[in-house]
Amino acid sequence: MFDIRAIRDNPDAFRAAWNRRKPGLGDSVAEILRHDSALRKAVTDKQDAEKVRNENSKLIGRAKAEKNEEEAARLMALVAEAKSTIETAGEQEAAAKALLDDLLMGLPNLPLAEVPEGSDEEGNEEQHRWGDPARINNPKDHADLGEALKSDLGFSQMDFDSAVKMSGARFVALRGKLARMERALAAFMLDLQTEEHGYEEVSPPLLVKDDALVGTGQLPKFAEDLFKTTLDHYLIPTAEVPLTNLVREQILDASRLPLRFTAHTPCFRSEAGSAGRDTKGMIRLHQFNKVELVSIVENEEAGLEELERMTGCAEEVLKRLNLPFRRMLLCTGDMGAGARKTYDLEVWIPSQNTYREISSCSYCGDFQARRMDARFRKEVGAKPEFVHTLNGSGLAVGRTLVAVIENYQNEDGSITVPDVLRPYMGGLEVIS
Template sequence: MHDIRSIRENPEAFDAALARRGLEPVAQKLISLDEERRALTTQVQVAQSRRNEASKLIGAAMAKGDKDTAETIKVEVAAIKEEMPAIEARADEAAAKLKAELEIIPNLPSEDVPDGAGEDENVEVARWGTPRSFDFTPKEHADLAPALGMDFETGARLSGARFTFLRGDMARLHRALGQFMLDVQTHEHGYEECNPPVLVRDEAMYGTDKLPKFAEDSFRTTDDRWLIPTSEVSLTASVMGELLDDSALPMRLTALTLCFRSEAGAAGRDTRGFIRQHQFEKCELVSIVRSEDSEAEHDRMVRAAEAILERLDLPYRKLLLCTGDMGFGARKTYDLEVWLPGQGAYREISSCSNTGDFQARRMNTRYRPAGEQKTTQFVHTLNGSGLAVGRTLVAVLENYQNEDGTVTVPSALQPYMGGIERLMAET
């Protein structure tokens, strides 16, 4: 959410930042709506003030025995009371109109984010690892994995497209990946492990900028709760409405949860295989920090995600997303793309974003800086994948496949696999 006062003070800068995202100027429209809201609010306040003043004058007139004056003022008060509901309703309507406009405007990009219309203009800033040389033609996971326990047919029969049933050692490897990620992020990078709800109320989705704009991308239950698209929602919203003490920051939270996405806007993309599912697991990273610390925290979070890939010896590249490819709530985003030899391409496996105070304003989450008695500031929130478990499983399958159709278990995961060193087809 944007601060209307900041927009009033510098409308040109606001529109210029939106233009970098390819959006039309809206500052003057917002300012006009705000002027209407403020004028109506002033009318309400003036009417309330006059009503209160007149009520006192009635008492004074009655005390003096001046019944005529008292009756005249009573008529005025009655008229004010009759008019006020309509004025208040118009003020509420004007405030709602302004809020409805503000809440669908994306975050403004950081100055160091490259301009661009889409993913082709993202900037590669680093690359790690050397893709493995195969002495056979590597398979895509969708061709390799069914014999090893990745059962697409049963998943589809149970739930429809984009659901998968994992069996045996494939299911165990998936579980091992999630456990490994949690252990690394908690033991080595200082994240606090959490086990949050995967069903949340509107307020949690709204505060983390998933509503109202992206309602159709998520699943809603019959009791009007939402299945989380990522535990970013639950973890970030855990401080919704709070005034945090400076000593509580930074807060670093992680969770391994099921995630659910309807993928309403992704028709035709990655419908084959395990990359884009309606139900998946992800090890989420969330940081809640002081405003001056968010840039350094962003770099720290990216390193925490990179560490998983490096420990698994999975080649990857790091991209700084351009203005046209960033998510709605992000002011700056780094994507990590892992090498998939079966596809012969790098594919996204983690996205780490700094949202600044964009979510905090929607959640009304502040902190009191050390030494301050009255002054408060909005926190900055960051979120990232550390990592997406299913996509990491895909990367392991493709990078560690053998010519005989088996898959070697990475050494970092073998302690979690009970001595299993290879995934093999059941005979």
């Protein structure tokens, strides 16, 4: 959501910022101001009518006491007219507010001035690279490697066939040592983020109400990407939703900020907008595991500092796994709707001879806080202010597994276990 007074006071700034997101999107400002004007007029008309009703209602009794029936009738007519105006203006107020709220709820956040302008990923800017891609002769795809590896019971350790039979496309059942490696990756990530980077581990609900998704910006605009249950709950698309909503409808003490949360959860996405993309393998599934990072800070200055810190925390996972990656600053057209600035981390995937996204870290300003009514107070007696929020992947566990399998593959089809994961896998050095 946005501060309607800010839009009213500086419409050109909002118009220009939204046009940077998408040409023509800034035209929404005129519609916003039209609904806002209608809302304010309805409120004023209702308040004026209420004043007329209240003042004349008091006079009716006096006129009757004085047996001035003509004056009493005149006053009663004024009151009746005022009541009609109040009812009509109230309906107009509700209608204008609904139109205004629906419009504001569907608009994306304002990109910061430092975010490059662009319409898609071609406009993203590389910030830096880390590590040298391994030289692998004829690298195999992770799906081929995983399916060829057999569990102790003789089944494929990356079993797409069984998953498809029970759940359909874009699902996988990991078995044996690959299942353990996925668990090891999540445990390693959580230990790193909690023990060294100061995040508090949370085990959050996987089912949330629509208000929680409205709060973080997935609703109403991206409903098609969500899985809704018959109980009017939604499966979380990312732990960003429950972690950020931990502070909804609260006024926090400034001394408690920044707050930093992390969680390892399954995530569920319909991938409605990605038909035909990455249909093979584990890159784009309906269900996947992720270690999420969320931070709650005071203001923009703190938020931008925290974005650098959070992105560094995600990068450290890749560094300790010795996986080559690059950091990308996303352009205005490629950022998520709730972000003001976003870094993507892209890991090297040998079989595709390119880098693929494995983490996205975003600074959201007060965009989510306004929708959740999450505030803080600088000192006792001070006026509450909206907090600023950040979220990032630390990391997507399935995609990290993909990167490990492909970067650590051997000519015989076995997978070397990265050094940092061996303590989590009982000392196992090779999956073969």
